[in-house]
Amino acid sequence: MKNIIAFAGSNSKNSINKQLAVYTSSLINDVDVMILDLNDFELPIYGIDYENEVGIPENAQNFLSLIQSSDGIVLSLAEHNGSYATVFKNIFDWMSRIDKNVWADKPMLLMSTSPGGRGGATVLESAKSTFPHLGGNIVNSISVPSFHDNFKDGKISNEEINEKIIESVLNFKSKL
Numbered sequence: 739m740k741n742i743i744a745f746a747g748s749n750s751k752n753s754i755n756k757q758l759a760v761y762t763s764s765l766i767n768d769v770d771v772m773i774l775d776l777n778d779f780e781l782p783i784y785g786i787d788y789e790n791e792v793g794i795p796e797n798a799q800n801f802l803s804l805i806q807s808s809d810g811i812v813l814s815l816a817e818h819n820g821s822y823a824t825v826f827k828n829i830f831d832w833m834s835r836i837d838k839n840v841w842a843d844k845p846m847l848l849m850s851t852s853p854g855g856r857g858g859a860t861v862l863e864s865a866k867s868t869f870p871h872l873g874g875n876i877v878n879s880i881s882v883p884s885f886h887d888n889f890k891d892g893k894i895s896n897e898e899i900n901e902k903i904i905e906s907v908l909n910f911k912s913k914l
């Protein structure tokens with residue numbers, strides 16, 4: 739059986755992006771899903787001096803190894819001031835110091851959501867343009883606007899958005 743990892747670019751305990759990644763990955767039939775949480779991979783803030791003096795912390799390698807040993811990735815990005823949440827940018831930067839091919843060419847279903855009407859579309863666009871240069875193989879991307887209006891009881895409640903997610907999941911599954 740194929741195994742995928744699903745996680746959010748957030749360290750919020752109540753992360754809406756994690757809720758979305760968990761829901762989306764639950765729609766993928768016949769795969770083993772490992773839900774990851776960036777809180778379990780604590781890292782110092784990236785800095786070249788730290789890297790030169792101390793080296794690359796183990797948690798960066800640990801997370802990278804999970805990417806490399808997976809068959810696919812479901813990632814939902816939080817948007818902070820139009821960009822990645824710090825915790826995500828940090829682990830991303832650390833991993834890129836080990837291997838530029840961070841995403842290891844694994845099929846990726848890339849998502850974002852926010853309470854606002856743009857659903858993190860800015861960070862999603864940024865990731866879409868950057869990830870392919872770092873081994874990203876984005877097979878679908880979806881932003882879910884107005885999370886709290888469109889997600890209820892652990893599920894997407896908006897039919898139209900749900901249909902889009904199901905379509906993307908099927909496409910993602912076919913690429914694993």
Ligand SMILES: Cc1cc2nc3c(=O)[nH]c(=O)nc-3n(C[C@H](O)[C@H](O)[C@H](O)COP(=O)(O)O)c2cc1C
Nearest residue numbers: 748750753754755816817818819820852853854858
């Ligand atoms: C520092 C900060 C900046 C934010 N900037 C944005 C933003 O640019 N666009 C947006 O849609 N939401 C923004 N938000 C709201 C987040 O989308 C919201 O906190 C969301 O819950 C984050 O996702 P998470 O719950 O998965 O961490 C911001 C929140 C914080 C704390």
